[in-house]
Each structure stands twice: as C-alpha cells, then as structure tokens.
Amino acid sequence: MADVAISTDGLTRVFGTQVALSALSIEVPRGEVLALLGPNGAGKTTTVRLLNAVLAPDAGSMRVLGIDPLVDPDELRRHTGVLTEHAGLDDRLTATENLLAVARIRGMDTAVARRRIGELLERFGMSARADQRVAGASTGQRKRIALARSLLHDPEVLFLDEPTSGLDPAAIRDVVAMIDSLAAEQGRTVILCTHFLGEADELADRMAMLHHGHLEAFGRPAELAAQLWNGIPATLEVGGIDLPAAADLVLSIRGVLDVTLDGASLALSIVDREVLARAVSELVRAGADVFAARPETHTLSDVYFEVERRRADDGTTAMGSAVNAGAADAGTASGMRPISPAPPPPPPPPAPRSPETQAQP
C-alpha cells in the first residue's frame, strides 16, 4: 500500500534462547512519527536493526517503503537514515570527515556532500567543530554530529535511537522541533526510540510499547487511552443546582459512561468530547451555572504507565493480548484487539495533561 511506510507481520528474532522480538505486527503510515517505547532490552534496537536489514528475522515478514529488506537491503538503506544509540563517530576523524565518508558511501558527489554537511552542521550548531577531530567533542556534540549524518541524504524513513540523550535543553527543543517538522512538513516517517516519554508525547502520532520483545500496546495514544480507561475523563464545575441531581441529569445523557462527585465538581467519563458540550447544554437548560467544563486528555505517558501497571498486576493480560488501537486506520486487516478482561470503570487518571479547553456558560 502506497501510504504505508512500514509494515511488519509476525516479525520475530531470537538470539540463542532469548527472544528479542516476538511476532511483531504493526503498520506505520508515511509521514507519521512512531514512538517505540519500552525498558532496556525490550527489543527496540532489534526492531530498528531488522527494519534496516542489519539483522535478519527468524520468522515473519516486513516491508519498508514497499521494499522487502531481505530482498534488496542496499536499496532500502539508500532511503533510510539511522541515528544509533551511540553516536558511532570515529574519534580520529573530524566531524566533516566522518560525515563525508558516509556521504561518499551513499554515493553523493563530494562537492554536493560538502555543501550539505556544511548546512547540517550549521543547523545543529556544530560549524565551529566541523574541522576539529571528534575526540574532543562532548556527548551532546557527538549526538548532534551524528544527527546531521543521519540526515545527509534526506531519508524518507528516519530511525532515531535516543536522539536527545546528552543534549542540553535548548538543543533538545531544536531537535524535537526538527523531528516534528520532518514528519509534519516534509512527510518523512520517523521511528523514535526513546525513554523520554514527554518527548514521545510531543512528537508521536502512534506509540508501540515493547516488553521483552512482545508488543504490549500499539496505536494512537488517545485511542489506546479510550480502550484502557473506557472513555475520556472530564470535569464539570457547576453551581446553582443540587450536585447529586446534576450528576443524575448528566448520567442520563447519551455518551456519558460514569459520573462521580468530586467535591464541588462532577468527574465524568465520556465517550468523546462532544458529549461534554451536550452535558453543559443540558445543565444550563436545567438552570445550573456551569463554571468550567474540562475534557482531560490522557497523555502518552499515562498510557505507558497504565499498560506497565496492568502488566505488573497481571502479566498475562497485557502480554497475551496487546492493546492495539492503531490497526483500523492504518489499514491493517487484523483489526483491533482490545485488552481483556474488560477494563474497570474509569479510575482517576494518573497525572492527566493540562486542560486543553475550558467552556464557560
């Protein structure tokens, strides 16, 4: 399919007796950022190596940009860029020489490559170090030079393994903005392996959670959250009406899953944001004052820790049946496989994101 950048079906890799990746089946549309998450040893790096034909799978199949990495690995690598966890720069060469070697291996004309290297090093604030040996560079400087290297040939798919580790806050902001722009404006597909959930939350269209090689959750964070918590949490601050009566009224509205009293507010669980607007309308019609109506969004971090928590509570639940909310709109035939058993009524969300909207009567 033309709009699918990456698809895997049952992708499996075993090292000796250790299963590094077990039956990974995902699809990533072009132009999206996929956050590949999980603790160390989860299988993130193995996934990247498999998708870039550095490792061969023991089972399963995959396509990247329509290319089978096992059939035409070099053609694939011409269209992908990889930032490895370790910057992988030769200390004995200068930054320019490190990049020039890669550009020449990629078949770039030397003059074109030099110009591109100059632009990229300037973009990452490394111009001053361009002709100095890498030996004296800090971790952050190395990371920036390596990032420049991964972008030399303007790749269609970019694999970034911990792109911001070791960077200072300003550099992190720049790199995050760059990744966002690559995907949103230039239509590049980015696979982001990171431990920084805030960064993933900011950038990722989808998330894939791995644990010991098993896919535990895959999809858009909001959709995963809707599955995990059975609805979107929301808060209504009301006055001029008896709160239990208001709760009964709101609970009678279609799309409201649950209402609890929370001090002077109502804590709701709703199927979508439009339901909140209906609730406000009904309350106002009943003569209530609505001071605030806040739909609260579960962040990627919330989803991550909730999946982790459920796995810790009942390992077989999460590992045996991955939360998968990304399949339907990514075009896969496998469909959704909701977590089972059915999740409990909406608990208070762990540290929800700041209110996105506020409705006033």
Next chain:
Amino acid sequence: MSTPIDWDAVRAVVWKNVTAVKRSKAVVLPMLLLPAVMLLGLPIVIGILAAGSAPMNVGSLLNGVPSNLADPIVSLPERQQAVVLVLGYLIAPLFLIIPLMVSAVLAADAFAGEKERRTIETLLHLPISNRDLYLAKLLSAFLPAVAVSWVGFACYLVVGNASAWPVMHRLFLPTWLWTAVILWLSPAVAAFGLGIMVRVSARARTSQEANQLGGTVILPLVLAIVAQTSVLLLAELWVTLVIGAVVWAVAIALNVRGARRFARDTLATKL
C-alpha cells in the same frame, strides 16, 4: 547473478579507514617499528660490521645450498661474500614478516577496532553490500601493508647499498630474489594473512583481542611456514615464483570464502 562492485563505496570506506589509521599512533608505531629495524637498522649494522671486520669466507656456510646460489657468492671477493649473502639473500624471506604484521595490525583495527569504538554499527546501516564491505576492509589493510613493504624496500635499497658501499664499491641490490619477493610473494603473503586475520578480527570484540589471537596463533604459524620455505626461496627464482602463485591461490580462496560468509547479521549479533 551478483551485482557489480560499488567501487565508490569501497573507496570511501578505504579512505576513511586509512585516514583514521594514519592518525592513530597506537596503530602506526608498531606498524613502522619492525620495518624500520629490519630494513634500515639491519643493513647499517651489517655494512658497518662488514667494513670493520676481517674478511670472511662463507663457503662453509653454503654447504648444502644449491650451487646456482652458492657459486656466485663464493666467487666474490671474501670481504663481499657475507654482505651479499646476508643483505642480498638471507633477509629476503624474513622480510615477509613485514606485510604480514602490518596487515594483521590493520585488520584488527578494521573490524574489532570498529566494534570497540562502536563505529561498526553506523557502517552496517549504510547502503554497501556485505561483499563490498568485506572487500573494503580487506583493501584497507592490504594496500597499506603493500605500501609499507614497498616503501620500506625502497629505503632498504638505498640504505643497504650505501652502507655496503665501502665493501662492495657497486650497487648490488636488488637481487632477482628480492625483486620476486617484493613484487610477487610479499603481497601474496599479506593477502594470505588477511584472509585469516579479517575473520579473526570480525569475531574478536576488541582490537587487542584480535591482535592477541593473531599474534599468538596466526603469525607464529605463518612464520613457521616461512622458515620452512626459506631454503626453497633461496634455491631458484622460479621456485619463489611458484611459491608465490600457491600463496596467492590460497589467499584468494580464503578471501573469496571470507567474503561469501561475511554477514552483517553475524556482526550485529555481537554488538
């Protein structure tokens, strides 16, 4: 059908490796020390000894040596016999240690060194085939090894002729034996050593481990072979050429097999 070699990519890898190695004292110093001692120090010492000591008839040393080698030496003036025997013939087989050692050091740097520096993974993610990557790594060690041998030999010619001038009063180097050893046998030995060392290096985790394996197992083994064949080398020129051809054949077979078996997956598994 196999794809054609991407020479641009191969050249780029060789350029990167050679540029980096030239700046690494830890690699360059041991690589140059032995050639300096053997090709510069030895002829100077022999020249000085020959000029300062009493004439020595080496005829008795050449008992058992084929007459076509012994006769031209024995027929020389006594003062010249030892100089010609040592500088013109005996050092030639020993010279083979140089391409072997240089290529071993560079091969250790090429794979195990890259693993150690964590630069190998970057290379594995680039569009260069396994075969071309193997070839590039091979050439990264082979070309400098041959270059060091040939430049070293050029220095040896100058220093050998100059230091022996007071005794010889003429240019007596290179001999045909030396020429065959340098141009034909020496590159073959380098390629042979590399066929083994690249594999050792690909399996070792550090360049030190690769050097130890190479230094304790491979080099002594090859040296023993060299020692055994030294007498053969001294016999006839055609024997040297035939030995060279055999070594080339083994080296090519080893490296073709090495290139076929070389796999990214194996390397990446050990990262």
